[in-house]
Amino acid sequence: MGIQMLKNTLAEYGWIAIALHWLVAVAAVGLFVLGLWMTGLEYYDAWYERGPDLHKGIGVLLFIAVTFRLVWRWSNPVPRPEPTHTAWEHRLAGIAHALLYILLFATMLAGYLISTADGRPIEVFDLFAVPATLSGLDNQEDIAGEIHELLAYMLIGLTILHTLAALKHHFIDRDRTLTRMLGCSDQSTQP
């Protein structure tokens, strides 16, 4: 049976959880690439202003999405681990997932502290603005900038490990770890 429900069950992820997972994945990786690219642009590049505006706007929206994702996770049953997974695999995955959330929030928070260091708000696509809260600390924009970059690299590093683990489960262990998150797992065909 395919996945038809919105909410998670003990056996499957629902569509909302699946959509949020991939949305956050694409946005986070996209922001990383955009961040690397935009900081190398020449002053006269058409994207010199547009790139950072986009980066900040998407960043704020991602913050909302990740927050909603956590709320959704806590208000849904968490699918049971695959029966073939060992206890230590399950524990390690749990730690990695928690770290991914922590790094996501910490990276976004550090980014927010760069742009709001002088009290300016962050404009989100002319839709709304996020006001500054903590501002005016000594060298705030520099320190927050270095932390933001470091955390982003850590987040992407862990994302790569997370991806490799999923691929290992799919191609080597041949279990449902990845297909469950793609919404195309068919429980009956699995051992």
Place this chain on the structure above:
Amino acid sequence: MRKRTAHAIALAAILSLPALAPAADYVIDTAKAHASIQFRIQHLGYSWLYGRFNQFEGTFSYDEKNPATNKVEVSIDTASVDTNYAERDKHLRSDDFMDVEKFPQARFVSAKFEDKGDGKAVLTGNLTLHGITKPVVIAIERIGQGDDPWGGYRTGFFGTTTLKLADFGITRDLGPAAQEVEFMLSVEGIRQ
């Protein structure tokens, strides 16, 4: 023993004598911010963008009657650049511009003071910025001098100079109208 005492007295007497040409030494009043290093650069050729260095310190010697002995030394904390926009200041501190981690200090040491009369002068000296030392020429105007109301004596100047960014190895392209930075230096010294 007696000889050494005599020497010491003579030495003390010499040291306490006023110098023959008493160039007065001043400390620039950065403590109470009666001095500023401001700059402006064209933005795209359409407007002036203003900024300043918030932290610097310096001293000068000034003697109207013997202008050849006049001299100035100022050191600037490059990380204190402030253009009223944190993201731009962060960029100016980065290695795209001043690379303040590597070059935390800029320094000006005067070499020559040419009195042009009427309080005007031309000050030549070496500026070290971004690790590169180049001569710069500062047009100076004495604004005023005299006793302050709190028992001190002050002399103040205004100076301007123009730097080419590329001369100091800052080669990031900000456009043809933004190759040079104008500096506006306001300096008030308290006589020591």
